[in-house]
Amino acid sequence: MDINDNIDSPLELKISFNKLIEEYEALSNSEDAFTSNRANYILQLARDYPELRDGFSDVSVLETRKDVIKTILQDSFSPILTKNEIKTASVPFHNFIFNSSTRFNSILKTAGEDFQLQMKNMPEDDVYIISCTIILNFCYGFNLSFKRPFYYEIPDADGILRFYKILYNADFCEIIPKENAIEITQSDYDELLDNFENIELWKKKFPPNSYVFKGFVISNIFDVTDDQSISNIKTSLIGDKKRQDDEFSGEFHDVFRSLFGISDLKVGFSIYNQDEGFFERVYGSGMNSYLIGDKASKTCSDALCNSSYDRLLRESKFISISDVEGMFNNNEVPPPHIKSLYSQGVKSAIFAPIANEEGLMGIIEIVSGTPKVLNSINANKLIDVMPFIVSAVERTKSEEENLVEAIIQQECTSIHPSVKWRFAKEAKNFIKAELHGQKPSFKKIAFDNVYPLFGQIDIKGSSIARNTATKRDLTLQLSAARSLFEKASKKDALPIFEQLIYQINEYLADLNKNFQVDSEQQISAFLNEDIEPVFRHVRASYELKEEIDQYFESINEKGNTFYFHRKDYDDSIIKINREMTSLLDEKQLDAQAMYPHFFERFKTDGVEHNMYIGESITKEDSFNPIFLYNLRLWQLQVMCEMENAYYQKQSEWPVQLDVASMILVFNQPLSISFRMDEKQFDVDGTYNARYEIVKKRVDKAFIKGTNKRVTEKGKITIVYSQKQDEREYLGYVKFLQSKNYLDTDIEIVELEDLQAVTGLKAIRVSVLYHKAKDDKEYYTYDDLMKEIKA
Template identity: 70%
Template sequence: MKSLNLSESPMLLKISFNKLLEQYEDLANHSDEFISKKAKRVLNTAAAYPELREGFTDYSLLHKYKDEIQIILQDSFSPVLTNNEIKTASVPFENVIFNSSERFKNIVKTAGKDFELTIKNMPKDDKYIIACTIILNFCYGYTLNFKRPFYYEIPDANGIMRYYKILYNADFTEIIPHKNAPKITRKDYDELLDNFENIALWKEKFPPESYTFKGFVISNIFDVTDDQSISNIKSTLIGEDKRKDEGFMEDFYDIFRSLLGLKDIKVGFSIYNKEEDNFERVYGEGMNSFLLNNKEVSNCADALCNWSYNRLLIEKKYFSVSHVERMFEKSKGQAPHIKVLHEQGIQSAIFAPIANDEGVMGILEIVSEKPYILNSINAQKLEDIMPYIVSAVERSKNEEEHLIEAIIQQECTSIHPSVNWRFVKEAKNFIRAQAEGKEPSFNKIAFDNIYPLYGQIDIKGSSEARNSATQQDLILQLNAAKSILEKASKIEELPIYDQFIFQIDEYLIGLTTHFQVDSEQQITSFFNHDIEPVLSHLTSVKTLQNEIESYYKNIDDTVKVVYKHRKQYDDTVALINKEMASFLDKKQVSAQKMYPHYFERFKTDGVEHNMYIGESITKEESFNPIYLYNLRLWQLQVMCEMENVYYQSQSTLPIPLDVASMILVFNQPLSISFRMDEKQFDVDGTYNARYEIVKKRVDKAYIKGTNKRITEKGKITIVYSQKEDEKEYLRYIKFLQSKHYLDADVEILELQDLQAVTGLKAIRVSVLYHKDKKDKTFYTYNDLMKELKA
């Protein structure tokens, strides 16, 4: 026996025609003789087989009583309408169909032998609970609405997916509780309302097979492909995560294919940039534009003819091209949009503006490689879906604007997460004042009683390195120009050539003996105003053409001078800054987890960073000086690690520059406030300004009584003013010496007085280096240089 009850359920399923036969019993006494006789025929057919009324669970009996069932269901499945109606008789939940109209059979047959009919949106996991809710409605009179739109997805002969909505008629069903079925009270019902996912509770109230379902359902099925396609387009466009999926565009194609009933179509988009009057490509997985083809951007006047430009962008109306080849010949290939379609092998197309009240935002492009497939008739169907596409593009445009603002804020005017709460608070106050009709103002953002930490890893001798690079570039260019002029003076004896050669020699002497700040500007002006016209004149001299071409090959297109050594220097500084900043940012993630604090960094000739820590920043009464000490130790350790990271990568840089690290200790709490004009925090008050003065000048300070800078390559310098700071950092140094971060050569030095600042001292100690990350040997700076050169 093949049972209908294939899965666990509170109901024992039985196919029964009892409720239908009861209606025929009433019709048997009908005054209309024809109706009466027909009813009696049905009743006589069923009378010989009591199972048809009592119900059965054996699936095989459906075949045994096939003819009798067909007679019983004859009125429900009228032969006159069988080729028009889409209808089935079935058992609920198990999707067992035992009678259907001819049209339904043909639809399933057309789908192919491999097609498996399944109900979409039928939640398999919740089937038991759904059955329980039906019992509550049917047997206890509660009105629980758990109806969801069920439908079939069935491909047609062309492979296009069509959608069929299922409406159930349950007039011929009955649900009977067994003797052992627990009676559901109001208290039970209230408890169940709040426990939909508690399957154990539902099974307690409705044990398996504690009720019997007798009967069958009739499914009236309707082709809702157009409605479902529109709904699918809407939900697909709304789903932000879906739009990021690789298969998004292919799914989108399928939806359009279903809507238009066409298999061989593709969909593309292009963005309209009103300011530039350009069409631009949409970036995303699978996105394409048939109007742009392989271009990233195109002026609208170059992509459209006058008529199509006016139609799409001025009138904001769609148009179709049903036969591209014919239009290409008619326009003699002069219509840009027809030409670009022809080049891609497209034979029919629809272009529709995606527009709102503010104007056109983009173009929807539907194309086919077959003529006449797309035309002005089926283009009418776009009327139903364009509002959803417009809505999606509006939202996408807003999201892009927000993303651009976020990137600008992140890259240019970043608000650190540790203080973001304060800005949010003021923004809310601003909005509240506006809503109340008051004059809104963004109040001052300030934090009091916080401790500063400052550090920098600076390129040693950056000015000298930059000047040296500039000298080398100028010498290269001067010698190249001199060589050309010397040869030109032999071909054409003009005194002006000799004068220019003399001037070049003067510049060369000046570069090698006393390079000055304005030397670069003077020589560049000489090239632009004097040498350029001469070279332009000499290009006609064949014997000089190769040398002049070689001269210009070495000229940078942007700055218009030789930029070889300076570029190497600039590239080196950029790489150092990028690597050091990236390393520091990564380390900051773990530091914030220890205790939240404000952090900012700047790229100059090296990387500087500021940190502020204190209770007013964290917004909680949790600050303890231990967190300040911890952050100071963390900073010192990270500076040692940054030195190692730099020197391990130094050999890969265009120029092997040196760096020097420094930490400034300030042991008094201070106040900072956000300067709206500069979009950054700065210290508040006259006393606190002393800290900023020291920060800006200390790295250029000299050791007292000498002409040596306080910062030195291979060493970390810790600048301070209080004896307590010295003791504290000597403890940290001793600890890091035990961890082989620092060497034993600790120096205590006094600094020469700075303007308005006196009494500063410094601890200086050598960093221990590794050749690479795997190297466990420790080196001083000089040892490391020897090892790297070996």
């Protein structure tokens, strides 16, 4: 076997001891007799076996000359130190070792027969280029450094990975150009500096096997497990992998096992909630808390004894329990953290505070199922890693706060991306003014000449549905109360029982005949102030404890009344709004990709949305009316899709409600500004205020000369005032009819006058529905209802 087999390299490798023998030639003239005699002895061996000096690549020579080679290398591999030093002799960038110390051999033997020695950090794809950089240094004197730390990862007897750093001694190497070597000039060097990854260029300058490597390298190897473990912990904490990642969790446990040298070691965390005085678990894959066990949180007093509390929270010092079982058995009332550890099978543990200048943030928990292996002595290993853990927790807290802020922004007071640039610009001006010692103020943010679009999908009869649910809940509660008093009367016919039954019957009759706005309030007051105090007396005296307890369990804490039918109604509204906003938000991504514009939506009894499009929002000289027309058509189509999505899901909701959709067309550009007090955009100017009046009232408007609302279930209503708007939208309607979004029953109606607004008209057209997303059939609203009920 030749060591150059299957190697693509500019270097032809030859094992040679020439440079080492040259050192002995110098030592042969030493005044020290022992040194000179030893050197002459080595030189005589070298003369007898010239191939050791000339170099060879046939590995069989190593076997036939092994005794001679061992003698030549004896000074480099001292027999006195061989059991302590970790050392090898090899050729560079090759896992071929031909001499090694006793300790290195012992380490490999412990790793097992199946273990394959592999150098870490060795970039296999770049070995050719790295060899070229070595040639540049050796042969041409260029000071080009490519020094990277190389490691072996070798398991010990317990299967724990230990890390060994390799330091090369290249004193006994030489590189000699062959006939096919190309002379490297300064310009060649300059070109190579900017082309590290261009392998073809490097091969052109350094053809394969164009140089001879003669010699060998001595690898001095050091156990750096502690240092590398600390580095790996740091890398884990600052890396991109998240705590929900199974791989991250496993690797994190492994590096701590290497640091402590304990195979069954586990790591837990608990977060300290200072505001509430709780320890809380960290949620994520493989993230346990041995301090609080399987609970979501624990008060500090329930998790720790007083002395441990003081040490961890007040002194910010670690605590260690080397023998959990012994402490549990030797205490009549074991401390709470000992009970928690004992119940989880932990035999020894270390708790260390994660704290900064502001105080405690959490606890890192190192545990083992083996007694005594964790103790106050090796707890000091944590000192070197705690700064990284503290930094990681600080960063995580900051990220969580940013995420919370982002969610609040998204759900409550979000600044739409289309206008965020304007807020950022003003914020920078604010900061500049403050830095220059001026009194900063956040100036008005306004956008002129923008076109508005408004749409809503409104739940029809929501007030009636809620009133019906309220009446049913109150009827249920009054009936339950009456039944309890009737049972109490049978045991003791007190007049107060009869009087309360009479009042209950009056309220029940009134509910059926005349439910007013204040009826709910009156009945709730009666139930809370008159009924409940009597029930508390009856509960103790009339053997109705279970039934009265059931009555109180049925009461909603917020409203102090039964909450069954209203819950169904509220749940339906929540689910409807969630479904509709989700679809609208998804569709908005496509619309923004067409042309950026401002968008906001609101959850009411249904979903409303505002859009504004124009030059001042996009910040670019690119606006064209075609983008407005495109957005109008998009809006009409999406409203049809939302109607379809609603009725496809309707059967899943507790209360079956209908919806009606409306679009308001306003063809004049207007100005909008951000109102800091309400954290939202509003229109500017008296004339523009007309638009807001119409938005708020138009869906309740009647068709002129009728008592019929302009919005109707099963139809899309498009409200406008200009003839050109009518022509434009009739074109959109015709297009969507061709795509089976809309029916052919177009009607144009006039609206009765609103306050300060006259001349409004509306196009009304029925939506065509599909029973499912992939359903090719389409139906009118009435057809769909028949199909659903069939």
